[in-house]
Amino acid sequence: MLAEPVIVDARGLLCPMPVIRVQDAIAGMSPGAEVHLLATDPGVQADVPAWCRVHGHRVEAVLEEGDTLRVCIRVRD
């Protein structure tokens, strides 16, 4: 069974805080794990993928859920 994604709730925070929250969460996670970032700052659409690219993680989807953005990230193997 696939593990549930870890939810990082950064709603109401402005960049770069959502990036920092993701960074701190991933620091303690295993390769291949999944993180879902919830955020309201549209800046995450650029900043989180950029941060993932420099660290080798993969953004699998960015979903709009009302006022919330859900960024789905796969931790690098």
Place this chain on the structure above:
Amino acid sequence: MSQRQPRAVALISGGLDSMLAARAILDQGVHVEGLNFYTGFCVEGHTHAVRDKDRARPKRNNALWVAEQLGIKLHIIDTVEEYKDVVINPRHGYGQFMNPCLDCKGFMVGKARQWMDANDFDFIITGEVIGQRPKSQLKRTMPVIAQESGANDRLLRPLCARLLEPTLPEREGWVDRERLFDWSGRSRKPQMELAERFGLDDYAQPAGGCCFLTDPSYSRKLQDLWKARGERRYELDDIMLLKMGRHLRPRPHFKLIVSREDGENRFMHGYRRQFTHLVPTSHGGPLALLDGDAGAEDLELAARLVARFSQGRDAERVRVAVTEKGGEPRELDVAPMAADDVPQEWYVG
């Protein structure tokens, strides 16, 4: 040291100088990773995201963009809490405004030293150039930063290294001093030329300009905040709101933050529960947050001011919904203040 590849941690602001410094060391075969510190006063990111007039600008974090261009990892460090002491009690005082540049640099290099030690790196790189900044980048202040941060001779400034004593990475042969630079002064020409040589042409505005504490208007608002509170302290929300809206202080015991456009309006909506707030209902107009304690007369005055910034500024009466902190909204019917009736000294910043 064994034959392993030397490892350097670079302070990356997102500007050109730190980018060039990191690139110069990368080109010498050193493994480089970047650090970027979030203090709450950074101009980057959120301000551009909030204000409508900035929406056409590319939404990018320049430090991350630099890291991508260099092909290095970037670690963004939240220093908001620790940084308060730098702003409130700078050992070396402030610059022209509320900018504690020398203490700030010492703080950041100190944090980089801790990170270096914790992650088994060998030295620290900054993009400092002697004489580039009036307070923090002078030849006499360079050793102060090295000493107070605890980095000592593990702090390498590639862009002006040949004007300084050789550091540990140079003495150990981890980097070739002859391939470092001897720049000084405020000219940007050497930076531009090296950027061209490296094929870099889309960098952020040169040499910083990335901190609100160097902004005179912002600095006045911060001083006003401290004066009104009777003490020098702040929370992250305080310094966020200093970046938003018009700030007017009609009375010593309260201040109004009046949004200037839709982006600020949306952002300030998130703060409604924490503040008494006002919004015109009979006409289009801005959301205003009231910071402080306001009695009935003060609320009437605040409503008249908000009406003055609404589309009903020329109407005889404007209805303004006033919601006191934790209370229910009620409407006040007020005459908008005339522009001439708003004393200039009420404007903060």
